[in-house]
Amino acid sequence: MRILFTTWAAPSHLFPSVPLAWAFQAAGHEVRVAAPPNCEAAVNGAGLIAVRAGEVPDVAKGSTGGKLAAWHLQNSWPADWPLRAPSLAPEQRDILRALGEKQVRIAEGMVDDVLAHARAWRPDLVVHDAGSYAGTIAAAVLGAPAISQMWGSAAVLGLEREDLQGDFLPGYRALFRRHGVEPEQGPVRWLDPCPPTLALPSAAPKLPVRFVPYNGPGSHPEWLDRPVDRPRVCITWGVTAGKLAPGAALPAPLLAAAEQLAAGGVEVVLAVTAAQREQLTDLPAGVRAVSGLPLSLLLPSCRAVVHQGGGGTTMTATLAGIPQLVVAPRPEQMLTGARLAASGAGRQLSANELAGGPEAGTLLAKEVSALLEEPGYAAAAAGLRAEMLAMPSPAETVPLLLAETGTGR
The missing domain is CATH 3.40.50.2000 (Glycogen Phosphorylase B;)
Structure with missing residues (x-):
């Protein structure tokens, strides 16, 4: 079976997916990772096959300019704010929208290359970083199930939606329609490494997966x-x-x-x-x-x-x-x-x-x-x-995902 992973424009978003990618490979499946060029060395350093997608985005500029400057001001937000996003102050809701629009812009730069490879390689399953919308689109175009890998945040952040839980952002919907598909309600599963005490309650179909640390290659001093x-x-x-x-x-x-x-x-x-x-x-x-x-x-x-x-x-x-x-x-x-x-x-x-x-x-x-x-x-x-x-390991998670998505063989 073929598994296509996609990641966002920073190696730190790749790392949570690496142990699961290893688990798929160890179970005999083919794995490739579509990522921007600035993540290619990190993919290869993890012993995985990289597929270059788009150009190197200016993450620093895109993360701190315009309305997103306020994201870094350390102003107090309500406790457990993702659960009550519609009731946030207007300027806070504007920040969340700007974060989602940033993710859409990065997906726009990746999606053509991701789709070109996906059409040629025909993956059976797509596992995408929770902020990597290019993987979501590729899965929709191919009719393949999509799994979302979370990175250790306490909440499922649906930045592609108005107020995290409303309608899809116009740019997100337009990106799907450009490729002849409509956005789905969400991935088959969200893979969550947070232990239950740290994770916020959510109606999303989450699957707990034990965190296996991968911080990049290194040597033991x-x-x-x-x-x-x-x-x-x-x-x-x-x-x-x-x-x-x-x-x-x-x-x-x-x-x-x-x-x-x-x-x-x-x-x-x-x-x-x-x-x-x-x-x-x-x-x-x-x-x-x-x-x-x-x-x-x-x-x-x-x-x-x-x-x-x-x-x-x-x-x-x-x-x-x-x-x-x-x-x-x-x-x-x-x-x-x-x-x-x-x-x-x-x-x-x-x-x-x-x-x-x-x-x-x-x-x-x-x-x-x-x-x-x-x-x-x-x-x-x-x-x-x-x-x-006590959470299932990545190796134990692989057969669960194959059974749930109907892709096991």
């Missing part, structure tokens, strides 16, 4: 084999932030917090991009900077992690069973941080709380110290890990 003689904490600001601001160093409050924690007897590991690492000189004793080290290797040795609330980092930390401090830059990550805090496995700040000068580093250090000193956080984190381990 010798120092990770040494005994840990003091609490180890990871601080990371995410690959996406590095791409949106490629020349920027880590925010100063993170570095100040790292120094204060190290002075208090904590070992701090800064997991950063290569560009960020070049700017991290003269680090204090007890602080180490690493780049290219998969978080799945590092986090099991840590007692806590500080991060932005991205899906990959959140899920990797959840599987490691460690408490998390989410410093959220956007409403989606604020939602993740709030769900973690409600579970008892973490704490949350918004990124604008780090704009207050030197005291911001002290605030961060105190938040991390609370995670280390109060045993309830570790116990709750262990509970989330147990939930995740």
Whole structure:
């Protein structure tokens, strides 16, 4: 059987699909991954066959310009806001619409190449990143079932719809009609790696799938084999932030917090991009900077992690069973941080709380110290890990998907 995966314009959206793609291959099926050229190396690095789709989109410009600038202002949104999107403020609803329109524009650049390959190769099943509408269209044109892969967000974000749950956006509908089809109500299944406690309730046909960490290729450093003689904490600001601001160093409050924690007897590991690492000189004793080290290797040795609330980092930390401090830059990550805090496995700040000068580093250090000193956080984190381990693995999910879609053979 042939399975066509499609991903959005960032490797971080590819990574959640990789273990499932491996599982299909290991079960004897053919797998290919349609992606923009900037994801081609990541597809190949995962040992998968890449199909180039479109040109390299300007993700940074498309993610921060116009109405989307307000998505990054850390203004407070209502609790569990995806469940009540129609009642959001008009400017918040405008932001969600702009996010959906951005996804439509990226799909417009990919869909012709995806369709050309799909018509030639004739896949039996399409698995697409939840934001990759080109895969949805290809499945509709070929009459193949579509499966949507979520990336660790707490909610099913139907950005292709008005207010996440209304009619389809005009641009989304027009993209389907351009190829002679109408949009369907949704995929056969949404594959959700979130453990039940973190996931928001949804009427979408979700299938829980155990998160198997894949953060890209890397090597195991010798120092990770040494005994840990003091609490180890990871601080990371995410690959996406590095791409949106490629020349920027880590925010100063993170570095100040790292120094204060190290002075208090904590070992701090800064997991950063290569560009960020070049700017991290003269680090204090007890602080180490690493780049290219998969978080799945590092986090099991840590007692806590500080991060932005991205899906990959959140899920990797959840599987490691460690408490998390989410410093959220956007409403989606604020939602993740709030769900973690409600579970008892973490704490949350918004990124604008780090704009207050030197005291911001002290605030961060105190938040991390609370995670280390109060045993309830570790116990709750262990509970989330147990939930995740009880979910079906990608290998167990493959026959379930084949049976549900009627494509198994």
